[in-house]
Amino acid sequence: MTEVQNSKIAVVTGATGGMGKEIVANLVSDHHVYALGRDQAKLDELVAAHGDAVTVVAVDLAQELDAMDSVLPALERVDVLVNGAAIAQAFSVESARVSDWRAHMELNVYAPAELTRVLLPGLRKAEGTAIFINSGAGRGGFGDNVVYAATKHALYALADGLRKSEQDIRVTTIAPGPTDTAMFQGLSGDYDKSHVIAPVEIAKAIRAVIDAGPTTQLTEVQVRPRIELADRK
Template sequence: MTEQRTSDIPTDEKVAVVTGATGGMGVEIVANLAADHHVYALGRDQAKLDELAAAHGDAVTTVAVDLASELDALDSVLPALERVDVLVHAAAIANALSVDSARVEDWRAHMELNVYVPAELTRVLLPGLRKAEGTAIFINSGAGRGGFGGNVVYAATKHALYALADGLRKSEQDIRVSTVAPGPTDTAMLQGLNDNYNADHVIAPAEVARAIRAVVDAGPTTQLTEVQVRPRIELADRA
């Protein structure tokens, strides 16, 4: 684990933490939040982290980390943060697996990154979230509400992530909790799952970042508990 930049962040500056910051959605989420937050961008791709640092300068602190491998020590991943205004869980993996083709190691790997990491990182950052009366955002998926025989492992983890987010929201009254669930989005993950990929038919990652912005900017007396982001034309409805 390496940190690209450290500094003393002013106590009155809003702070955001984004996992999966080097992915297709993550890069856009970081760019959007960096306009008015100091963003801690967590990811595994050092080259893309360097690009984020170059693009956003002092607005972003990049942290190179494999969150799943650091699961038992996530409290050491970030410097002590007095406040956390926004926490976005965007890191995930998805491999096309059925019950027949999946093995124990597949279930473990998906559960570790897609469920255990957001649960544990949220626990570690809860004091800062409570102090800031912040917002925890879990990036889910259309797969979180349905059954998919050829993608059952990923879908099962997203079902679990809904339960995690709902349970957190009901137990933590000092913070806001939201699930943002994009449909098919123009990312490397989706390209790896779809042989007939057409970027023009799916959601642009920047639109997911705008949905997150709507959640963050919601008024103080409300919380957007679930935001479904769908393509203008559903893939199944295309001729």
Template sequence: MGREIVADLARTHHVYALGRDDTALAELGALANVTPVNSDLVVDLLDSTEAPSAVQRLAELTRVDVVVHAAAIAEKFSVESAGVGDWRYAMDLNVHVPAELTRRLLPAVRAAQGTVVFINSGAGRGSYGDNIVYAATKHALYALADGLRKAESNAGVRVTTVAPGPTDTPMLQGLYAQDDREYRPEHFIEPAEIARAIRMVVDAGPSTQVTDVVVRPRIEVGDRR
């Protein structure tokens, strides 16, 4: 999903693509208008360190038109099976990192009257007994996006949540593997469709903002026959 988002935005923007997968970053760096930034976001943004990181240097940008928060982790946990470390790591990456990165970039986003996009999930509006940790982080992400939108509207900043349903990604493959279920890519949303949804948000006219976009499969997975 991240690759598709970067490739689409790079058609009209210079994109700083953040991640820690060297192979994926090298592929993105081969695209025009893309600067790969190798970063462990939890370490670089949340851990105390005096060493300047690549992310800290991005905070020196004076104009940022679009920020897309797409990094996340999803593992199945119930209340019984999740330990404190599981909760903390999921909240750090899924909620604390986007909040802190937004905070650091906010002056540049305000200067551009830019758009902040949070990638949420269908799990952000519901939960299951065996997927509570991930769902809780996505519920929190909705609150973060909603509060930021209200706080920054007078500065001209637009804030949007894009919530995909089941999308053909390594994350979803991992969740299916945890349950030992058959994985059928053709049953799920193609990642390029999420990039198209973000493009719609970014290209919205100056007098409006698209606050919530829900992207679902043409046929819901549970309804397939």
């Protein structure tokens, strides 16, 4: 894999998920996208859809924490990094075990922290944007979903700390509410797709962040359903 000359470079983790596929599809219009995911068949679908605009990388980020610098080629510049890979399983404090906490922290917090660290030189050179996909759970307490929510609280702290320490890059947290993805389906069971956020809207939010003028940064973007699920009659 070699960096495409004279192209803006985007790196997207969780690229084969419901949001990830839409994010890749949006970014390929003006970036060469390095798409990271675990499912080779779905990665191949990205190549079939977008051709040479995408370089796919089959990787389990949680398993590569100690070798993250070998996951990608040496990229001289990184214009956009979207940390989107995550897992979400419903646990209470009582039901969760150390292995559950560890698995969620490794993928939802440690992996984006380490990948961002590795790519910082390229982000600095491009004066790029590091984006962390958070969740509505990152600002609330949920007794039956405490492990996932805790990792998203931690991800806010990671993004905020990075922003304060890195003046050459822009850092944004994008926090979707309930979105039509396999992850949300696994947490909530049946739901009406028309009542939740379409994944393409998250890609549009990322585009707004990237296209923000050079004198500003959109530090936090909350993407909510038109009508909150709890408010529906």
